[in-house]
Amino acid sequence: MQPKQNIVHLPVYQPGKPIDEVKRELGLTEVIKLASNENPFGCSPKAKEAIAAMLDQVSIYPDGGAVELTNAVAGKLGVQPNQIIFGLGSDEVILMIARAFLTPEDETITAYPTFPQYKHNAEVEGAKVIEVPVDANGKHDLQAMLGKVNARTKIVWICNPNNPTGTMLSEAEITAFLEAVPQNVMVVLDEAYAEYNVSGQYPDSVKLLEKHNNVVVLRTFSKIYGLASLRIGYGVGHPDVVRSINQVREPFNTTSFAQKAALAAVNDDAFIESCREANAQGIRKLTAKFAELGLPYFDAHGNFIMVDVKRDGGAVFQGLLRKGIIVRHDPSWGYPTMIRVTVGSEEQNNKFLGALEQVLSEVAVS
Secondary structure, eight states, rough: OOOTTTTTTTOOOOOOOOOHHHHHHTTTTTOOOOSSOTTTOOOHHHHHHHHHGGGTTTSSOOOTOOHHHHHHHHHHHTTOGGGGGSSSSHHHHHHHHHHHHOOOOOOEEESSSSSSSHHHHHHHHOOOEEEEOEEEEEEEEEEEHTTTOTEEEEEEEEEEEETTTTOOOOOHHHHHHHHHTTTTSSEEETTTTGGGGGGSOOOHHHHHHHTTTTTTEESSSSSOOGGGGGEEEEEOOOOHHHHHHHHHHHHHHSOOOHHHHHHHHHHHHHHHHHHHHHHHHHHHHHHHHHTTTTTOOOOOOOOOSEEEEEBBBBHOOOOOTTTTTTTOGGGGGSSSTTEEEEEOHHHHHHHHHHHHHHEEEEEBBB
């Protein structure tokens, strides 16, 4: 049986290596995973309590519309409930946007490198993907992206902070871009790492929705909220846009456990603030050491850093792996000497830096 011809070339998404797999392969008893940008401090204790309280309701279908959670998030963001749609992580919202809006006659624009699911889902729908390289500082080249917009352009995807580079576009940069983009072109602002930002220049993208009906903002509970295994995220946009996305949403697409955990987590501001501050401290510690070692890095505005190890990135990845540290290196990024490391706890960061120094002494400079 033959699949659709427009998907046969698509790569299968490769997640970071699981801890248990690395332990088995290398015979290790301790492994630190700094590859998938997970929260090293877990989730809010309130979320854990909410999950436990749901155990007696496993046999009951979840609320298909996530009504209680939608109302809570809408209230927190200052938008109407009909402006929000939930998915199995923001990944599924990306999938639904592509399914609802893209056709083989359309073009869509992304940066390169960036989160691969924009391109993946667009190609599943048969749309033409235009990739615009990031600039020398690892940032979206918004002027170059704007120059690619034409009559066939349906969606522009902007990951802010960008994954994998970690760089950020300011409110001034995003606002200027939105003023220049035609109103019939959707601009998706993927803000999976927004809550980590401490720059003071990050865009208030939800506020921008009041003026720009063509904007959709994506957020997730997988990162700073620490609910990655429950898979829940959401999109915020104009009611008409959200209604169209809802028309392709699968019934009961988010679980009761995820909804209740997110409901408890979204109001635990103290937990989020503590994670944000610990992450900022971790970035300062890691980048100070990188500077000491003479390793260039991109400005980090999420919970990860992309650093140039000045050696074959795959070799450094393997060397760290043998020492029980899982980071990320992907040849498809186009940065052969760079790795991406998640900011861990203080103990994890120290162990990573110690292992990195050892590996750097073992791998020849490129």
